[in-house]
Amino acid sequence: MKNVIVAAVVVVAGIILTSNITSSLEIKGHPDNNKCIGECYAQYVAANGNIVEQEERRAEAAKAMSPAELGKSAFVPCQACHGAAGEGGVGPRLQGRDASFVSDALHTYKASGTRGAQSALMWGVAGPMSDTDIANLGAYINTL
Numbered sequence: 630m631k632n633v634i635v636a637a638v639v640v641v642a643g644i645i646l647t648s649n650i651t652s653s654l655e656i657k658g659h660p661d662n663n664k665c666i667g668e669c670y671a672q673y674v675a676a677n678g679n680i681v682e683q684e685e686r687r688a689e690a691a692k693a694m695s696p697a698e699l700g701k702s703a704f705v706p707c708q709a710c711h712g713a714a715g716e717g718g719v720g721p722r723l724q725g726r727d728a729s730f731v732s733d734a735l736h737t738y739k740a741s742g743t744r745g746a747q748s749a750l751m752w753g754v755a756g757p758m759s760d761t762d763i764a765n766l767g768a769y770i771n772t773l
């Protein structure tokens with residue numbers, strides 16, 4: 630009997646403790662912060678626009694950007710191998726390379742062509758690139 634009481638006390642204490650922890654995670658005014666529907670969604674749309682409007686704004690902003698600026702954001706995944714400023718790392722140094730060098734290299738990799746011993750590392754990177762992507766990256770790397 631004593632064991633049953635101890636077990637019951639432990640279970641009740643556990644429930645009280647867990648409900649306190651979860652309730653402290655909620656955002657005031659939004660009883661369930663996993664869902665943003667109704668008033669929460671209306672507030673979100675008023676502040677940020679709906680998804681379509683956000684996409685349109687993003688496309689407008691991209692139109693106003695220069696090729697080098699677009700290339701700069703496309704360069705983010707390259708930094709892991711080529712260094713934050715193209716100074717080199719796993720991949721060769723890109724600083725000082727001009728747009729036509731970059732364009733030739735990326736078009737070769739896109740066509741699964743071999744340039745150096747580690748070209749295979751670049752095939753997956755260049756494969757999905759469009760001509761515009763390559764031109765933008767060339768314009769940015771030209772500025773490094």
Ligand code: HEC
Nearest residue numbers: 707710719720721731734744745746747748750751754766
């Ligand atoms: C997984 C690592 C890795 C990533 C990510 C990567 N590269 Fe490379 N890159 C390499 C390696 C390794 C080489 C040398 C390949 C060879 O031997 O031909 C290379 C070669 C190049 C070259 C030719 C350089 C030269 O001196 O011949 C260019 C240009 C280039 N990468 C651009 C990029 C751009 C732009 C991105 C991002 C969109 C990128 N790379 C992402 C590893 C990477």
